[in-house]
């Protein structure tokens with residue numbers, strides 16, 4: 001057999017490289033013009049069937065054809081029967097050994113003779129399957145694209161939520177600090193006024209103490225007696241009354257910080273305001289369900305693999321409540 005394509009086999013064995021002009025099917029090799037003539041003269045080869053070199057199948061095709069027809073049990077035999085009882089093809093040896101009692105053993109060539117050997121239907125099925133494969137690939141590509149789109153949308157929503165929270169926090173901080181500042185100012189002014197009112201009170205006490213000191217030092221016991229009477233009757237009474245008034249007017253306003261206890265649950269609500277969930281997209285059922293045309297895949301853009309669940313975006317009011325953790329109130333101090 002020739003090593004190179006189309007070189008005359010017999011000549012090649014004699015180490016001559018001559019292009020073949022024809023192919024002998026029986027010898028399974030190309031022949032040059034001279035060998036073709038020799039072939040036709042020799043008795044054993046004169047009935048060999050010749051064909052064009054162009055009609056010689058490539059080696060792998062020859063292998064395929066050989067594998068198709070060879071008996072799997074007997075490597076040198078070709079299958080010639082189809083046993084319908086066992087639904088197997090078999091060679092003469094197999095038929096003799098295993099299928100002698102079978103009822104329906106048909107000769108392959110008879111079956112072939114009665115059948116339409118057209119492969120159009122098979123080819124059409126393969127084409128359909130190929131198209132389904134292509135549609136699948138397209139479907140997966142779109143799914144992938146969709147997931148990316150969902151990701152972008154989620155990122156943009158997250159950004160918006162973050163900005164709203166930051167804005168709202170800034171507002172909360174401003175309001176709380178302003179409220180404290182306002183109330184601190186009012187309370188501070190009141191304290192100042194109260195403190196101012198104690199000045200004449202302390203002056204009066206000092207004055208009376210000085211009287212006592214001077215009278216004790218320079219006066220007679222009579223002077224001391226008279227001063228005691230005077231103080232008890234007037235100054236002490238006045239001072240007692242003044243201190244009573246001052247006590248009644250002491251500062252009673254302060255502020256307290258009220259924390260809204262529902263704040264933590266609102267935070268959880270905010271945390272849950274955006275979720276990514278699985279989204280069943282069963283295109284297969286629609287495409288390949290019973291009775292569906294083979295190639296009727298629906299447009300994949302209609303289905304989502306991921307579903308962005310987005311409740312109404314947190315409103316200003318909602319966020320205000322959520323963040324209004326601190327409530328500054330004016331309260332009366334307990335003592």
Ligand SMILES: [Zn+2]
Nearest residue numbers: 008011032035
């Ligand atoms: Zn030759």
Ligand SMILES: [Zn+2]
Nearest residue numbers: 024026027048
């Ligand atoms: Zn031959």
Ligand SMILES: [Zn+2]
Nearest residue numbers: 071074091094
């Ligand atoms: Zn066999």
Ligand SMILES: [Zn+2]
Nearest residue numbers: 083086099102
């Ligand atoms: Zn059988």
